[in-house]
Amino acid sequence: xxxxxxxxxxxxxxxxxxxxxxxxxxxxxxxxxxxxxxxxxxxxxxxxxxxxxxxxxxxxxxxxxxxxxxxxxxxxxxxxxxxxxxxxxxxxxxxxxxxxxxxxxxxxxxxxxxxxxxxxxxxxxxxxxxxxxxxxxxxxxxxxxxxxxxxxxxxxxxxxxxxxxxxxxxxxxxxxxxxxxxxxxxxxxxxxxxxxxxxxxxxxxxxxxxxxxxxxxxxxxxxxxxxxxxxxxxxxxxxxxxxxxxxxxxxxxxxxxxxxxxxxxxxxxxxxxxxxxxxxxxxxxxxxxxxxxxxxxxxxxxxxxxxxxxxxxxxxxxxxxxxxxxxxxxxxxxxxxxxxxxxxxxxxxxxxxxxxxxxxxxxxxxxxxxxxxxxxxxxxxxxxxxxxxxxxxxxxxxxxxxxxxxxxxxxxxxxxxxxxxxxxxxxxxxxxxxxxxxxxxxxxxxxxxxxxxxxxxxxxxxxxxxxxxxxxx
Amino acid sequence: xxxxxxxxxxxxxxxxxxxxxxxxxxxxxxxxxxxxxxxxxxxxxxxxxxxxxxxxxxxxxxxxxxxxxxxxxxxxxxxxxxxxxxxxxxxxxxxxxxxxxxxx
Numbered sequence: 001x002x003x004x005x006x007x008x009x010x011x012x013x014x015x016x017x018x019x020x021x022x023x024x025x026x027x028x029x030x031x032x033x034x035x036x037x038x039x040x041x042x043x044x045x046x047x048x049x050x051x052x053x054x055x056x057x058x059x060x061x062x063x064x065x066x067x068x069x070x071x072x073x074x075x076x077x078x079x080x081x082x083x084x085x086x087x088x089x090x091x092x093x094x095x096x097x098x099x100x101x102x103x104x105x106x107x108x109x110x111x112x113x114x115x116x117x118x119x120x121x122x123x124x125x126x127x128x129x130x131x132x133x134x135x136x137x138x139x140x141x142x143x144x145x146x147x148x149x150x151x152x153x154x155x156x157x158x159x160x161x162x163x164x165x166x167x168x169x170x171x172x173x174x175x176x177x178x179x180x181x182x183x184x185x186x187x188x189x190x191x192x193x194x195x196x197x198x199x200x201x202x203x204x205x206x207x208x209x210x211x212x213x214x215x216x217x218x219x220x221x222x223x224x225x226x227x228x229x230x231x232x233x234x235x236x237x238x239x240x241x242x243x244x245x246x247x248x249x250x251x252x253x254x255x256x257x258x259x260x261x262x263x264x265x266x267x268x269x270x271x272x273x274x275x276x277x278x279x280x281x282x283x284x285x286x287x288x289x290x291x292x293x294x295x296x297x298x299x300x301x302x303x304x305x306x307x308x309x310x311x312x313x314x315x316x317x318x319x320x321x322x323x324x325x326x327x328x329x330x331x332x333x334x335x336x337x338x339x340x341x342x343x344x345x346x347x348x349x350x351x352x353x354x355x356x357x358x359x360x361x362x363x364x365x366x367x368x369x370x371x372x373x374x375x376x377x378x379x380x381x382x383x384x385x386x387x388x389x390x391x392x393x394x395x396x397x398x399x400x401x402x403x404x405x406x407x408x409x410x411x412x413x414x415x416x417x418x419x420x421x422x423x424x425x426x427x428x429x430x431x432x433x434x435x436x437x438x439x440x441x442x443x444x445x446x447x448x449x450x451x452x453x454x455x456x457x458x459x460x461x462x463x464x465x466x467x468x469x470x471x472x473x
Numbered sequence: 474x475x476x477x478x479x480x481x482x483x484x485x486x487x488x489x490x491x492x493x494x495x496x497x498x499x500x501x502x503x504x505x506x507x508x509x510x511x512x513x514x515x516x517x518x519x520x521x522x523x524x525x526x527x528x529x530x531x532x533x534x535x536x537x538x539x540x541x542x543x544x545x546x547x548x549x550x551x552x553x554x555x556x557x558x559x560x561x562x563x564x565x566x567x568x569x570x571x572x573x574x575x576x577x
Contacts, residue, residue, distance in 0.1 A: 002507060003494075003503065003507040003511055003514075004504070004506040004507040004509075004510045006562045006565060006566055007510050007511075007513075007514055007559075008506075010510075010513075010514065010517070010558070010562070011510075011513035011514050011516055011517040012513065014517050014555045014558075015516070015517055015520060017551050017555065018520065018524065018548055018551055018552070021547035021548040021550075021551055022524065022548050024544055024547060025544055025545060025547075028541065028544045028545075353499075355492070355495055355496070355499075356495070356496050356499055356500075358492075359492045359493070359495070359496045360496070362574065
């Protein structure tokens, strides 16, 4: 067979054919972006997020194809440079601004989803617990958590609106001036210079209205937190609430408050954050914790929060270790070992040698894909467990997880097109960062959990230790 | 008009094509020109996968208008045709079965 004879010119022609339709996609999203100011003030915030993310996708598509074409004519290094230049210079400064805001949205979404994940996970545990040990308290907590989550999410949208306003709307021009700590009055001067005073006035008014809604939602979330009996959950909730209110406060420190001349919306939010901090300190005074039922465990033998944390930690550590072991077993296969040996002998990259072997062994390739799919989520599961405080960073379970992740990274080092390697490294880096910070959240809730244990009858304490070695599943 | 299933199927085909060319690129039996062409083809599969991945995400977004869908799907239509063209060439080379494993 002759590949050159049949496919010469195919790639360049194909990439040329893709340029126009992808340019259309890019133009489409650019037009959509022009509507963002409208969306920001009166539209649905979800549309804004959707539009920006899609626009970013459009940029990346164009850059990739442009890079591909450049590579055909030049070389990969120049292609990468071309793609970069194309995305920054052809699309221009707006793209950079969009990318900045888009990445912010991604972070915001990530924060939001972590919060939702935390709450959903807790709720799932409560739901399961209700089946094994139904009691009214868990039902009440479940409801309160649900409502807290909804209110906080709604209030957090205001923060996103502020971000979009700063970057894209007429407010963006004013607030960029304000970022230089100019007095509020000078904003109006700046506004005149832009000849957009009326638009700014409308935008400020809209933002103030939305700020009031956000304040109401934050207050509702605070009230609901007070109803949650589980100390661990309540502490998590307050941390999130205060952080979010302060985040919003930073963003609207320069926006005047209609009702309180001389003050800003930011001052209002800062006052709220202070109030929540006091509420939190009052509410989080150590209290007798209630026993937590563990899914799959008999209702007659309730667990403590500490026991629950230990079980989850062991479960996650087991998964990470098992993943590393499966990867090692795969790497120990004779075909794989031969590929690595050949790579060393002929001086070619190991991943390429393994790739070639996989192409010639469909069964092995299938096994590789299956294994990759099975383990790809494991690093995320591990970091989530740490992130939501279910595993303390200084616990034996955390050490097992960390060692398991390192094992996964080492075993996946020579895998072709492996997402596992990059993900695991990224998560290990995050983990290292986390270890440098005091684990105050886990320590505080652990203290509460220890009190629970200390206050339980001996018979119950005795039941905790042996069962805590069992898996959640 | 490409559905989600179509796009996923196309992604699978792109992967199969890329595996073929990756092997060829590193095959010492292939001449330098063929290895170069194989390298070019991998650039194409990489770009096509990026576009299809984007479309896969786009198609799952809420509130897409028919006009938007039509614009978004155009690149996928082009790639579908390109995959068909590549399949014909694989046919001529007598390796279609080897590339797609009979699941195309």
